[in-house]
Amino acid sequence: MADKSLKLAKPAPTPAADRGAGQETVYRILLAISFVHLFNDSIQAVIPAIFPILKENLLLTFTQIGWISFAINFTSSIIQPVIGYAADRKPRPILLPLGMCCTLAGVGILAYAGSYILVLFAVILIGLGSATFHPEGMRVAHMAAGMRKGLSQSIFQVGGNAGQSLAPLLTRFIFVPLGQSGAVYFTFIAAAGVAVQSYVARWYRSMLDAGYTFTKRAKGRLLDPARRRSIRHATLVLVLLVFVRSWYGAAISSYYAFYLMDAYRIGLDDAQIYIFLFLAAGAVGTFFGGPLADRFGRRNLIMLSMVGTAPIALLLPYVSLFWAGVLLTIGGFILLSSFSVTVVYAQMLHPGNIGTVSGLITGFAFGMGGVGALALGNLGDAWGIGNVMIAASFLPLLGLFSFLLPKDRVIEQWSKV
Structure with missing residues (x-):
């Protein structure tokens, strides 16, 4: 009787499970996790935004700045698949608030760090x-998605x-006037x-x-070696595409401002506006990409996103300042x-390993994009920033x-076997 009374005392989880499993989309959870994503990534954007301030305050070398960049990229990106793998084996909801507690502590220390070691920590x-x-x-977004996986990932990723996209504005309006201590305001966001x-x-x-379980259909897939190879090849292609997208995005967000300053003789403040146009348009594109993929196909949207960007990218180094703003806005969108769509596509390839594959796509791959930014920076020193942008x-x-x-209908068949 005691056991039954305990179960009757918690009537809410069952309908919630049904909704998350496919009947309805739980928008309140999707919006909540999307807002936290905004909080998290805006705080992470503080790091590159504060680099010039840290260099001046602590008399850092470019090598030390590079190690700070490596530290944030490695810990925030490269180890995501590891954490995702562990969460797939044993989900731990407590990690969500604990992770933000780490962020809260880190940004508080950063605001008043008086040494290079403290900044690294x-x-x-x-x-x-x-x-x-x-x-x-991303596991929560998948759980709350119901039948609208593309829309749910778009809400989360946007x-x-x-x-x-706030990074250029943070540089212009917070860290230039307030300096390093301006980072303390982000403790309120983290809280x-x-x-x-x-x-x-x-x-x-x-x-x-x-x-609720994420692993209902995973076991049967392991019995077909040919299908397993096809899934592995598709995953490698998908990661390659994310690498390419990340490297080009890094070229624009990290170095295009220097190109604008050199080629068009504009100031840093004005150059940051063009980077904001690219990133803000990308955020809008992220939101609309999921619903469009739900309607027209995930593979089709990924193809359009990658191939459609090519002519814009090829034109960008040669146009006037006005048209540069136009192309950056269209190109970013x-x-x-395809930002959220690649995650959903990968989750369809590996339905029993949502955390692992999500960490792979948005973590490891984007961490490699950071490595690409480092490589492009070295090339910029050797070739000049104009040649790097070309x-x-x-x-x-x-x-x-x-x-x-593979086409959508193919991986849908794979996931049902």
Whole structure:
């Protein structure tokens, strides 16, 4: 009797589980996790935004700046698949608020760090918080999606891309006037993230207690070696496409401002506006990409995103300042329209490993994009930034590899076996 009364005391999880399993989309959870994604990525954007301030305050070398960049990229991106793999084996909703607690501590330390070692420690904490959030956040988005997987990932991912797009504005309006201590204001954002994550974690736990599982169809797929090879090849192509998208995105967000300053003789403040146009348009593209993919096909949207960006990228180094703003806006929208769709496509390829594959696509692949930014920086020193931007404009042509991806109906059949 005691056991039965305990079960009757928790009537809510069962309908919630049904909704998350496919009947309805739980928008309140999707919006909550999207807002936290915005909080998380806007805080992470603080790191590159504050580089000039840190260099001046602590008399850092470019090598030390590079190690700070490596620390945030490694901890926030490269280890995401590891955390995702662990979460697939044993989901832990408590990681959501704990991750934001790490971020809260890191940004507080960063605001008043008076030494290089403290800065490194702070960015590692922020990176760990981000690495913890992303795989579990995408699992929550998948759980709350119902039948609208593309829309749910778009809602989740648009928060992160919107947060990243704030970096140029953070530089212009916060860190230039306030300096390093301006980072302290982000502790309030992190604290709000902890509160929202606690709410999401309670819903997540109720779904697990109600019997929700991510691994219903995973076992049968392992019995067919030919299909396993096809899935592996499709995954490699998908990761390659994300690499290309990340490298080109890094070229624009990290170096195009220098190109504008050199080629058009404009100031840093004005150059940041053009980078904001690219990133903000990308956030809008991220939101609309999911619903468009649900309607017209995920593979089709990925192909259009990659191939459609190529002519814009090739024209960009040669146009006037006005048309550069226009092309950056259009190109950002098209390029990042596939941001959430690649995650959903990967989840369809690996339905029993949502956390692992989500961490792979948005973590490891984008971490490699950071490595690409480092490589492009070295080339900029050797060739000049103008030649680097011209060379980077050819990167989207590699999007032609998207034609090697299996069609949607094929991977849907694979996931049902």
